[in-house]
Amino acid sequence: MIRAHTVEQVRAAEAVLLAELPEGALMQRAAHGLAYAVLDLLGGGYGRRVLLLVGSGDNGGDALYAGVVLARRGAIVEAWLLSDKVHEAGLAALRAAGGRVRRLDTSSPGGSDYSTSQGPVSSPFDVVVDGIVGIGGRPGLRPQAVAALEAVRGIPVVAVDVPSGVDVDSGEVSGPHVTAEVTVTFGTHKIAHLVDPAAEAGGVTHLVDIGLDLPAPALEALQPADVAALLPRPASQAHKYTRGVVGIRTGSTTYPGAAMLSVAGADCGLAGMVRFVGDAAVLDRIRTVRPEIVGDGRVQAWVVGSGSHQTAEGQLSATLDDGVPIVVDADALEFADMVAGRRAVLTPHAGELAGMLGADRHEIEARPLHFVRRAAEAYRTTVLLKGRHTLIAHPGRPVRVTTTGTPWLATAGAGDVLGGLIGALLAGGLTPYDAASVGSWLHGAAATYASQGGPIVAGDVARALPAVVASLPA
Ligand SMILES: NC(=O)C1=CN([C@@H]2O[C@H](COP(=O)(O)OP(=O)(O)OC[C@H]3O[C@@H](n4cnc5c(N)ncnc54)[C@H](O)[C@@H]3O)[C@@H](O)[C@H]2O)[C@@H](O)CC1
Ligand SMILES: [K+]
Secondary structure (H helix, E strand, O other), rough: OOEOOHHHHHHHHHHHHHHOOOOOHHHHHHHHHHHHHHHHHOOOOOOOOEEEEEEHHHHHHHHHHHHHHHHOOEEEEEEEEOOOOOOHHHHHHHHHHOOEEEEEEOOOOOOOOOOOOOOOOOOOOOOEEEOOOOOOOOOOOOHHHHHHHOOOOOEEEEEEEEOOOOOOOOOOOOOOOOOEEEEEEEOOOEEHHHHHOHHHOOOOOEEEOOOOOOOOOOEEEOHHHHHHHOOOOOOOOOHHHHOEEEEEEEOOOOOOHHHHHHHHHHOOOOOEEEOOOOHHHHHHHHHHOOOOOOOOOOEEEEEEOOOOHHHHHHHHHHHOOOOOEEEEOOOHHHOOOOOEEEEEOOOOOHHHHHHHHOHOOOOOOOHHHHHHHHHHHHHEEEEEOOOOOEEEOOOOEEEEOOOOOOOOOOOHHHHHHHHHHHHHHHOOOOOOHHHHHHHHHHHHHHHHHHHHOOOOOHHHHHHHHHHHOOOOOO
């Protein structure tokens, strides 16, 4: 499991270690991890040109000490100091290691002019290390930091702890910020590493263990071993009913494809049986390609809403008496009040969640963590907000983040497959929270598996699911 903690949690854990360890030991751990990540990116140190952007706090201190390690490996290291106050011991160490230092004119409101007052940017650097601000930073960047970044635009950036300028505890971005290839973080992931839009700004996150002892996280991201441990697998004496039966009430004569795709997601082999309840002509079409699909009867979970058109309300209310968990998707989300406080998974995208909460779609895209939490509290059930990093919230539990997937998954019908898949996992006995997060993980992994870097359609994702399940650790 990848876990992310709040700044307050990290500070508290750091305080314990700081009291135990010799002064500066923690920063040395961080700086060495950072330096090795830079060496990795550059494929070595000797002759490489490294620029450190150094802010006023310990984040800048990490960058300066990493610069010392890099200079000792033969790198040509230059530090641009973005504040009058910087980590003095780190600065002295860098100077002693042969690093070049420029103190920028921080009094200039527009930032320093690199082509005049500081001289031109003499030679292009191979990498920029962003030590402007870390977990102590307020969102946004000051003008001199913006000007410095502008002067080195196009050069790969390694961010120290977080890409400077993002809001660390929310993953929101409200002003200028660093966009990094790699972010090297310490002790644990922060929320901004997993939640968009900040997560996208940080590139690949590399975690350096500095020995923190941490409490329960704010956020989690399942890894293959977690998915394998949660996945319902048939017992040796299993039969189709003990494995769970999933019922699909989706699609309509107007949208038969939605029914076919949600059935495809449900019919991936993770439940014992799949029932389809809906238009007879649609069921006939489904059976021409999936003869194993049966009609109405008892189920352990329902999937409702995709392509239901005007029948969504009736389809949803028809499922309620069974008292089984329900996946509520697409057209049925408008009637999600009906499942408030019940075992359910609501699966909106940002536009649908906007309609449910009376918010604006762009607002939801800018603050997905805030709104998914709000929706889970409002509906007192599991809410899965679709996105590049899908979020799954349930009252009182850490928000789960899905980091599998590919941009090729943004294709018609992919959501129908996801709804069916989550339904199969619910029928298999998972809680709504686990079914949503395991389903979302498998869906993203199947898309990546099917895509191989190329385009895919929704049916490809469903077809790839058994292979992804088979590839999980035993
Ligand atoms: N506390 C610890 O034990 C450790 C801290 N480490 C590093 O220390 C960092 C935290 O250091 P600090 O608490 O000193 O805080 P930061 O270095 O994150 O920044 C705080 C400083 O930046 C200024 N500032 C705030 N917002 C700004 C903005 N938007 N633009 C420009 N300046 C801004 C503040 O005035 C303050 O002086 C971590 O992110 C990590 O990199 C690591 O060395 C590991 C150990
Ligand atoms: K930073």
